Amino acid sequence: MTVPSGPASAEVPAVRCRSLGVSFGTVQALHDISLDLAAGRIHALVGQNGAGKTTLAKVLGGLQAPDNGTVCIAGNQIPPGDVRAAKSAGLAMVHQHFSLPPSFTVAEALELTAARPESHSVYRRTELYRRWQNEVAEVGGTNVLATRIRDLPVETRQSLEIVRALVSEARILLLDEPTALLTPAATDTLFERLRGLRDDGVTILIVLHKLREVAAVADTVSVLRDGKLVLGPSEISGVSQGQLSDAIVGPAPDTDRAIAVEAATDVEQQLLLELVRVSSRESAFEPGLASIDLTVEAREIVGIAGVEGNGQRSLVSVIAGLSAVTEGSVLLGGEEVTRAPPARRRLRGLRLVPFDRNSEGISRSAPLWLNQSALRLIGRRRQFPLISLRQYKRQASEAMDLWRVRYNTVAQPAESLSGGNVQRLVLSRELASGLEVLVAAQPTRGLDFSATNFVRSSLRGLRDAGAGVLLVSSDLDELFELSDRLLVMYGGSIVARFNAPYDRQAVGDAMTGALR
Amino acid sequence: MTGGLQRVASTVLLVVVSFMLTALILWVSGYRVGTVLSGIIQGSITATGAATSTIRWTIPLLLIGLGVVIGFRAGFFNIGGQGQFYVGACSALVVSLGWREGPVPLVIMCGMIAAILAGMAWSLLPGYLRVQFGTDEVLTTLMMSFIGALVLQYLTAGPLRNPSGTGQTAASERIPEAFRITDSSGVSVTALLLVGGVAVLVWLLLERTRFGLTMTLVGRNPTMARWQGIDVRRVGLGTFALSGALSGLAGAVELHGPGARLVTGFSPEVGFTAVVVALVGMLSVWGTVVAAVFFGGLQSAILFLPIVTDLPPPALVLLHGMVAFLVTIKFRAVRRRRAGLAAKPVAG
Numbered sequence: 054m055t056v057p058s059g060p061a062s063a064e065v066p067a068v069r070c071r072s073l074g075v076s077f078g079t080v081q082a083l084h085d086i087s088l089d090l091a092a093g094r095i096h097a098l099v100g101q102n103g104a105g106k107t108t109l110a111k112v113l114g115g116l117q118a119p120d121n122g123t124v125c126i127a128g129n130q131i132p133p134g135d136v137r138a139a140k141s142a143g144l145a146m147v148h149q150h151f152s153l154p155p156s157f158t159v160a161e162a163l164e165l166t167a168a169r170p171e172s173h174s175v176y177r178r179t180e181l182y183r184r185w186q187n188e189v190a191e192v193g194g195t196n197v198l199a200t201r202i203r204d205l206p207v208e209t210r211q212s213l214e215i216v217r218a219l220v221s222e223a224r225i226l227l228l229d230e231p232t233a234l235l236t237p238a239a240t241d242t243l244f245e246r247l248r249g250l251r252d253d254g255v256t257i258l259i260v261l262h263k264l265r266e267v268a269a270v271a272d273t274v275s276v277l278r279d280g281k282l283v284l285g286p287s288e289i290s291g292v293s294q295g296q297l298s299d300a301i302v303g304p305a306p307d308t309d310r311a312i313a314v315e316a317a318t319d320v321e322q323q324l325l326l327e328l329v330r331v332s333s334r335e336s337a338f339e340p341g342l343a344s345i346d347l348t349v350e351a352r353e354i355v356g357i358a359g360v361e362g363n364g365q366r367s368l369v370s371v372i373a374g375l376s377a378v379t380e381g382s383v384l385l386g387g388e389e390v391t392r393a394p395p396a397r398r399r400l401r402g403l404r405l406v407p408f409d410r411n412s413e414g415i416s417r418s419a420p421l422w423l424n425q426s427a428l429r430l431i432g433r434r435r436q437f438p439l440i441s442l443r444q445y446k447r448q449a450s451e452a453m454d455l456w457r458v459r460y461n462t463v464a465q466p467a468e469s470l471s472g473g474n475v476q477r478l479v480l481s482r483e484l485a486s487g488l489e490v491l492v493a494a495q496p497t498r499g500l501d502f503s504a505t506n507f508v509r510s511s512l513r514g515l516r517d518a519g520a521g522v523l524l525v526s527s528d529l530d531e532l533f534e535l536s537d538r539l540l541v542m543y544g545g546s547i548v549a550r551f552n553a554p555y556d557r558q559a560v561g562d563a564m565t566g567a568l569r
Numbered sequence: 570m571t572g573g574l575q576r577v578a579s580t581v582l583l584v585v586v587s588f589m590l591t592a593l594i595l596w597v598s599g600y601r602v603g604t605v606l607s608g609i610i611q612g613s614i615t616a617t618g619a620a621t622s623t624i625r626w627t628i629p630l631l632l633i634g635l636g637v638v639i640g641f642r643a644g645f646f647n648i649g650g651q652g653q654f655y656v657g658a659c660s661a662l663v664v665s666l667g668w669r670e671g672p673v674p675l676v677i678m679c680g681m682i683a684a685i686l687a688g689m690a691w692s693l694l695p696g697y698l699r700v701q702f703g704t705d706e707v708l709t710t711l712m713m714s715f716i717g718a719l720v721l722q723y724l725t726a727g728p729l730r731n732p733s734g735t736g737q738t739a740a741s742e743r744i745p746e747a748f749r750i751t752d753s754s755g756v757s758v759t760a761l762l763l764v765g766g767v768a769v770l771v772w773l774l775l776e777r778t779r780f781g782l783t784m785t786l787v788g789r790n791p792t793m794a795r796w797q798g799i800d801v802r803r804v805g806l807g808t809f810a811l812s813g814a815l816s817g818l819a820g821a822v823e824l825h826g827p828g829a830r831l832v833t834g835f836s837p838e839v840g841f842t843a844v845v846v847a848l849v850g851m852l853s854v855w856g857t858v859v860a861a862v863f864f865g866g867l868q869s870a871i872l873f874l875p876i877v878t879d880l881p882p883p884a885l886v887l888l889h890g891m892v893a894f895l896v897t898i899k900f901r902a903v904r905r906r907r908a909g910l911a912a913k914p915v916a917g
Contacts, residue, residue, distance in 0.1 A: 373796065374798075375795060375796070394798075394800060395795065395796075395797075395798040395799075395800075396798035396799070396800060397798075398798070399797070399798035400798075405796060407796050412790070412792055412793070413792055413793055413796050414793065414796070415790075415793060416786055416789040416790035416793045416794075417789075417790065418789050418790075419785060419786060419789045419790070423782060423785065423786065426782070427786060427793075427794075427797040427799075428797060428798070429779075430779045430782055430783045430786070430797075430799065431783075431797070431798045431799060432798075433779060436779075438778045438779070438780070439773065439777050439778060440777060440778060440779055440782075442776070442777065
């Protein structure tokens with residue numbers, strides 16, 4: 054590998070980075086990344102959530118300054134975190150979420166983001182349309198020009214984001230999970246377009262989640278895991294899907310000797326949570342549920358594995374009663390609760406550890422005691438209206454002491470607690486009397502080693518005490534360690550069911566949709 | 570509670586700064602600041618009847634201000650107190666005029682209930698739009714306020730106009746003297762007990778009931794409240810209803826008290842000043858009581874000042890505006906800081 058000294062030639066990689074490192078607080082998001090991406094090809098970047106894909110894309114695009122290391126775009130070194138320099142070197146980003154102003158018409162939006170806008174600040178509509186008709190011809194015909202962005206279907210908006218990148222005269226396109234919101238057919242169209250662009254000499258770096266898509270579009274593939282580049286860039290023909298899947302999921306740590314938990318056979322199995330052919334509408338970021346069948350019985354932990362964004366949020370919010378079921382039914386302890394409000398499900402013994410503890414699990418500015426007492430506020434309409442705050446505070450402090458939350462006074466706001474303590478606070482509220490079935494979503498995300506162990510042993514203890522647990526996690530080791538049964542979600546459906554001991558490779562394949 | 574003391578101190582400081590800025594403007598405009606200041610003190614405390622007048626204006630400011638506090642507790646900004654106050658007064662008037670022969674306590678009570686219901690209705694419409702469609706309640710409550718003012722104008726100039734009236738502005742007939750709970754000074758033991766009782770009830774509701782705690786959770790983080798099984802929409806509607814009820818009640822107290830009849834555009838500032846009262850009162854019940862007395866005094870002084878200086882009355886409204894301006898900035902800044910804390914970089 055030679056360091057380019059002269060002007061850009063065919064051998065100069067489109068993107069070159071050396072020893073990139075980025076950390077957020079104590080989390081090392083990128084660790085010593087060195088990478089060359091050849092010009093005129095489609096490069097795929099894959100990895101689990103939190104592996105650093107988006108961070109790497111942001112660093113390359115100049116949106117995030119690296120702590121150390123260098124980035125060269127087409128032979129020009131980019132000052133750290135300089136978006137303009139990256140742009141003028143010919144790189145454009147297509148973000149995970151759409152960035153065109155929704156209230157603009159297509160022509161207006163393109164004019165706004167063009168590299169060389171017309172010099173007049175006053176324009177005529179017909180002129181704008183003439184100016185942009187060629188660019189949008191392949192997106193959906195020229196009649197799309199007068200449509201407002203927000204009225205366009207998702208796939209057209211996605212294509213427009215690419216058009217936007219191209220009208221800024223980009224020669225290198227960075228696409229961050231462009232297929233997340235697309236239907237399979239729209240994905241095919243997108244890939245067709247990308248191949249066309251490549252044949253015109255554009256270099257493409259595309260962040261993908263599904264191995265099937267990688268195989269469909271990429272020339273080379275690179276894998277990130279825990280912020281490190283563990284594979285590639287390698288020619289796609291030289292890597293099997295199995296190898297990729299292994300690289301993404303990582304080697305099994307020593308503790309992963311598939312801890313098969315012996316199911317207690319002496320208790321009567323009791324159905325606590327049941328979903329019968331449940332479907333729901335898709336949300337902005339996730340597919341809806343497609344005819345899900347699921348049961349959680351007493352004394353078992355059922356794990357839900359899957360790459361994030363495959364319907365796990367939809368699943369949890371359908372069980373919680375926060376989003377509507379379009380078909381099928383949900384039963385709690387044998388009682389039909391498909392249309393029941395969240396409060397009724399809570400009173401029926403459902404407890405929840407939500408995905409994002411800071412926004413969904415606690416109220417950051419409210420005092421600890423109020424956060425801890427939240428479940429005491431519902432379903433007591435027939436009781437005397439006045440309450441004793443002293444009693445509420447005492448009960449809260451007892452519960453928090455039991456769960457070893459570290460705090461100074463019950464009146465301090467919840468935002469003053471550390472992540473691990475916030476989760477203890479949430480557990481102290483949810484894992485209290487009345488619990489029959491717990492839905493725990495990413496219960497250990499972002500927690501340090503000891504807090505993680507604490508949460509895991511709590512879940513195990515809960516199961517042993519007779520409760521049912523549905524554990525949604527993107528940490529395979531956690532799922533293997535805790536689950537009595539494991540289901541894999543993919544595109545809003547449950548595509549595979551496993552029993553302990555688990556085959557890491559088989560689970561990884563089901564998660565990524567890999568074909569061997 | 571040093572944090573609490575600090576907040577009180579900063580609010581007091583804001584009021585003092587507003588006074589100084591207003592004084593500066595008056596001084597630059599060539600008025601004698603000393604005379605104006607002493608006029609304010611006379612007009613609110615020392616002059617004959619000034620203290621009574623201060624309390625007379627405290628009453629509606631406090632009732633409407635408490636409504637604003639209730640709304641804020643659950644995260645809603647009901648600034649339509651003026652319109653809810655007007656429709657409340659109109660409803661009470663209709664009850665009194667329509668049932669002249671009725672037993673006195675019953676008529677007064679029915680008048681107040683009618684006013685409460687009208688205020689609720691005026692507030693529930695924007696409330697429903699808010700919880701159902703997410704329509705910004707600042708805009709809708711304000712617009713409803715203008716509609717309320719026009720309803721009052723229509724009634725006093727049309728169906729309820731006193732045909733024998735001689736004044737230049739349209740006004741209704743007076744209600745029978747027996748139906749009044751105060752004389753024209755606007756202060757009586759009954760009125761004070763009523764308002765004091767309402768303040769205690771509001772405090773109990775907000776600080777000592779499950780519904781009050783639920784409102785707090787909804788106001789701080791509706792997402793978390795939803796995950797906890799709280800019906801956020803129901804809490805929102807209840808909050809709007811209570812908030813409007815207090816403004817409606819203020820209208821009834823005005824009619825059965827100092828007003829006795831409706832005049833087009835009476836007490837034109839009170840609903841909007843009440844929002845400032847609640848903000849200066851730091852959205853707490855007892856803070857609002859103190860702020861209401863303060864602004865009651867100012868209102869009284871505004872009416873008194875033309876007697877001792879050549880200052881035009883709008884000049885003192887400047888002070889109101891100044892306080893409102895600074896308090897809003899402070900309030901926004903605190904919110905901004907909170908929002909900033911909530912946003913954290915996400916890795917991956």
